[in-house]
Amino acid sequence: MPALRLLNVTKRFGEVKALDDLTFDVKDREYVCILGSTGSGKTTLLRTIAGIIKPDEGEVFIDSVNAGGIAAEDRNAVYVPQTYALFPHMTVLENVAFGPLAKHISRTAAEEVAKNVLRLVRLDKRADAYPNELSGGMQQRVALARGLASGARLLLLDEPLGALDVRLRLELRTELRRIAKESGLTVIHVTHDQEEAMTIGDRILVLRRGRLQQYGTPYHVYNRPEKIFVANFVGNTNFLEAIVETRTREGSTLTLREGLRIRVLDSSFEPDEAVIVAIREEKTQVTPEPTGEEPNRLSGEIVEVHFLGSHIRYVIKLSNGDEIAARVPLKEARTELKHGDWVSVSFDPVNSHVYEYPMLGLQGELEAN
């Protein structure tokens, strides 16, 4: 039974459609990450589920009950905004006990619940502190504890790690998931950080301008991006414009600019159709000279070299003027390669994806978020 179901939900603000005909399910105790850039409707989605705003069209079901007539306070769906919204005039304990008290549970019982939850998030020793005396990470955990103590089944986290520094963010990622799983919660976690979404989510929902782009496991979304937007947003991808030359059941031959030819496994496009080919940067190989066996061999000049710590990233200008980037793990990298070198570039047809040519053109599509 799904814990949450959205059916054709649309929300407009004036002319802008913040949510556009969204339909999806979230299973009980599932951890779902909503991934999207600024303005994609992520926060609006959370607030709609929480009952803070009403959708213009469509329905929200919580535990198979239509939540349309249920007020925010009766939904058992706790919203945790990016700022955490801890009540500044209450101590940590009072903040956490607020939910139970609001539901008219006796003070002793409420504080007992609060103390237990604070132990779970390892903040029981700071129960008497005020929010402004805590670090960002601690505040985040208080917000989480407050949600847990209120007896919520559904936790709605809006960029919960957004305000923290990188190291803490990495630490708290796993912590968040652990607590959610231990407490048997269903979580919707909004983020614009693809790595965060992949590490922590059971499933990822990619949102763009209020529309669902793709919904699936991190593995699926990463390896089978269904749209140019998803391929671009999740991971680091090269995009090349091409025209289908021939197609067989096993795949197609495409022509890049200046007549360069490549093979792909996709055979869903007609000959002469304009398409976009996407290849992950880390699936692109660079060698000083062609070995003669690699598929899809192209050649070009290294125009940029970026040292990324664990990887080296080369940007290569192909003989036809297109640019392609390759990420090579440090231990496999040929350190003698440098700016200005003429190199051979190749990729396996298995690792390429082909998309319909976008209406806005490639650049237009990549720039529109």
Added chain:
Amino acid sequence: MANRLLGSIMVRFDRLSSHRVSRRAVYVLAVVFLVSFILLPPILGITFKLNLAAEVLSNSDLLRRAEASIFWSFTIALSVATLDLLAGLPFAWYIARGKSRWISILDALADIPFVIPTVALGFSTLLFWGNTGPISVLGISVAPGLILVLLLHFTFSFPVVVRVMVGELLAYNTVYETAAKTLGARTFTIARTVTLPLLRPGLIAAFLLAFARSLSETGATVIVAGGFENGPVFIKNAQDAGLQGPMVLVSFTLIISSVTVFALIRLLGNRLKIPINRVYPGPEARLSSSRSVNTRNGLTLLIFGFFVLIPAIYITFPAATALTDGTLQRAISGTGIWSSFWQSMTLSYTIAVLVTLINIGLGLPVAILIARKRLGRLLTTLLDAIVNVPIVVPSVALGVSLGIFWRSFGFLPEFWILVFAHMTITYTYFVQAMAAAIEGIPEEMEETARTLGSKPLHVFRKIIVPLTKYSFLSGAILVFTRSVDETGAATAVSQTLKTAPVLLVSWVKHQVPATQSDIALGISFLVLTSFVSLLVLRLIVYRGKK
């Protein structure tokens, strides 16, 4: 037991607040109150009797006086607000940015003319500049009339500008100034091209407040006006002479024109550009030198001391005499004119308590509507404008209209007419203070509390009220002190019942045989109670901060 009972009642109310209908009912009630008690009476009252104004139009002498009085009202208000800004801005700058340890004292002193009831301020100014005043030894004295009115208005409106601008400067992020400094600009250039343009909304607000105060003030102006008439003085004189027509005409004109002028300044003020295209390195470097700054600060302090502070507190001297010459004994025993004084004080404070309670209860929902823009942007702007009308329109004009309106209900006792008039005059203060405070609380905080299972009323009790309690208190005390202090509207409305300020004006104008000591002492009692309420506020805020 009682606690549990109260608890269960609260639970019931909390539950009730979850229903859209009951929440709406509260808002509707508050808006109905706003419309029927604050908005409509001043508009309807004056239109009831507009036909009386026609008789003035045929009397050229009266008409000329009426026109002149309105002209002077606006001329004085505009010049005083401009002077306030010129003198008040450097003073505010000094308080906000100065490093001297005397600054906090100076800051408190700047508030004094603000909290002294205007009747007291009027009498104090009259004595200070009068021919027995301290500077008469230099051969300088200012007789009642236009100049004295100007001096008085400068005294009481200066602190308004200082208060607003200090707040703005303290809230202003100095990172822009630092950036400008590292780009090589001098302090004066920075102030002119970076800080002031960014503080423009504050400057406009300060100007408007000073302008409104000057336009509206009645009690003190009547005391120092002599034969001179601005709008409020004209209305008061017309009332004393029993001339209803001129009173209605000038009130009507003042109401319409003040609302128009305000709307114009609001609209055009935002288009006003502070010239920043050019920089004058030489002169501005000289103006930034420490010598120029010291000269400017010295001059500013001198203006403050001589034109604001000393005239405002000069009243203490005759009041001190009253302690020893037997006046105090007569006052305490309540003999002669003092029996009516204590009746008036009781009346003033009874009205103030009632007005404060009503305005809190019915102002709160409106403050929420405004702060949270519950009615959409257009209606919120309209609501906000309506709420501001009572402080924009001269209170005496408002009083004339309110008096006409409420007296048309023959069954209403005068006491309630006075209460209603004070309610209208003071309505703005609490709503404004609370709307600003609620706006300062992120809406997310309320939303999160709701998703934690808290009903709307519960959110209000547990989150909004605790977080806004200081604004709540200061708003309430502002309503209270303004109500006690109110002279213009009370003068216009009162027939047999006299509030303390109205009574004191009649003492000063020698409509009742009162000695200088009587007047000074009577005024001191009013000042004292005003100070006590301010002290209570400061104490509560201080304890809260601790």
